[in-house]
Amino acid sequence: MQVIALARMPETSLHDLARYLERDPALTTRLLSLANSVFHSHTQAAENCREAVSRLGIDATLSVALGFGLARQCTRGGMSGLNVEHLWQRALVSALASHRLAMQVGHAEAGSLFTIALLQDIGMLALDVVAPELYGDIPTDADDHAIVIEGERQRLGCDHALVGAWLAGQWGLSERLVDGIANSHATLEEGHAEYHCVIASSLIADAWLSDNPAIPFADLVPTLLHHFNLDTAELSTLIATLQDELPSLTQLFEITQPPGFDAQQILLEAKRLLHTQNQRLSETLLKQHQELEYLRNRHELLDYRIRFDTLTGLYNRAYLEELLNKHFLLAKRTHTSLAVIFIDLDHFKQLNDRYGHRLGDEVLENFAGLLRGLLNENVLGGRYGGEEFLLILPAASTSLAKHIAETMSQRLAETSLAQVDGEPIHVTASIGIAHMSKNEFENAHDLIHSADQGMYLAKRQGRARISHFDPTAENGQ
Structure with missing residues (x-):
């Protein structure tokens, strides 16, 4: 909370913030690692906390600091209802995916989208602190995050995205980050175009962490290809890049690395499943068309019999x-x-x-x-x-x-x-x-x-x- 108060002071400089953060060696190490990662890469590596904070900016620095703070608190509290490790794995995959998608489509604020995706589920940590029983019967590690959202709305009348946005506002984060967190769980059809990379990254993370990634990817791939105007090769490269970047980021955050997979093989399997689904859908549509045609013919026959004399063909x-x-x-x-x-x-x-x-x-x-x-x-x-x-x-x-x-x-x-x-x-x-x-x-x-x-x-x-x-x-x- 002292970090928040310091960041809120108009007279606080990046140098002042860095000097305060240097008191925590573990946090300083993580800030340096993130500043020197592929997301903020420069020719010359950042060598101290001041250089790291200067490179990351206040929003990203606060996000990392507060994220680590909440993660530590959750670990100490031993709250069994919330699968904290799954939450952070999902956050990291989402952050990577959001950043890479933004780079792929030429989004000017790829760094901000990384931070938004990283903090999109921060509201779950806050809710678990104030209401530990909430996630007792909500499967927070479900393959479909919409299950968590629906469970929260049924019990609270709101979801953790709104709670996280409120919390980010209380922390003094920028209006852009607050708005991004609030909209992170919208649908691609309904959500603001500015945050489509974040919304899609959440879907990618769900598919990535599922027991059988090929199945959800089969449903997701057509959406990603169409919505972001990608081809299969570009999507395969994007997923392979996430595979390469994930180990260093999980190590940075001291999170167990999610199981890896062959991106190309997963997409091939997803394509095969999609083909099977399309074939079944075509067969179902054909059957429905035949049934409708039969019913239409039956209706016409009944209508004819109701109005016409069968022998003469005149009205009856x-x-x-x-x-x-x-x-x-x-x-x-x-x-x-x-x-x-x-x-x-x-x-x-x-x-x-x-x-x-x-x-x-x-x-x-x-x-x-x-x-x-x-x-x-x-x-x-x-x-x-x-x-x-x-x-x-x-x-x-x-x-x-x-x-x-x-x-x-x-x-x-x-x-x-x-x-x-x-x-x-x-x-x-x-x-x-x-x-x-x-x-x-x-x-x-x-x-x-x-x-x-x-x-x-x-x-x-x-x-x-x-x-x-x-x-x-x-x-x-």
Whole structure:
């Protein structure tokens, strides 16, 4: 804490800070080692604490001093809930990775990012001091650091990144370092671009320290290649460089060196796993596509069966009634006209009895073909049931409905609907028309009933004719 107080004084010079730190030979040795490391390399080696502090700067000097202080305190306290060695191993791998990534992408503040990554989990040390029971059931050495973050948020409502940032602010570290620590555990998608190297370094450290690094690296490699515009060779070189630099840094911090691995072999294995994952994903997507296609076809088939008659391909009774009810309500609301034509094929039962149902079906199909020739957006129609057919004419006059009915009768007279032993079979139809022009019908059913009555009137009058049924007239005509 005396180091913090000294650093906060505006009149304190680097020389004053170095003179105070020289009282701790072990810390001085570490500052010299770090100042002469590849991260702060100069032509001439720093030979004393003043030169080391001058090279490192106040932020990095304070970070190292305070980090060692907390590490010592944690070691003395014997706190079993927090895996302190894993924490520092993760911090060192992150710091190295952050620095190397920053150098790779040309980031101007590679040194600051090293310090931010080194201190990103400093809040865990502070939390373990004030709440030793916190990490009793949170696996702080988990392969996925997000598990630790989630556990802290569930119990505290915040995570150690925010605690570490607060602590760094209390220490008097620069606003940049405070902000970097606070954002160190964001996602690459959400985090500030300035700290992407730190965020990625945390993911690299998790993969590095896992029991089987190839598995998490398989998920991580595509992200690193894409996000930092690297190729596989550059990433392999970066990981190999971390391997070379890690021993000296772990020795400097007196931390057990994490297990090493062949960077190239790990990336090859990660690439193989990624290929396998992609292949499985492709197979899953293909299967899902096939299932969706099957469901889409089933839906279309069901939709067809709901609306269409399977024999004739025309609208079925249920859908005809739905259409008629919609147009009936529209005509009522807008005070427009609506006509319905009811068609019944004459002597169809005798035809079936004499020639069989196969010929009867042929007659129905061919009649549907004739009827289809009359259908358009203003003439809707379908099979109402058996040999009965219905046409709906929105906004049609009585004369138009009569014209449509006459056209149908004429086409029937001119066209044979089947042949038996080379002889044509002609069929006639009785046709009833009902027309609404002044809201004289209560509902759509009444309109169909009137058209049906017109059809029966045509049959009583000798069949093969058209009858307009008027429910207001005395005899219906």
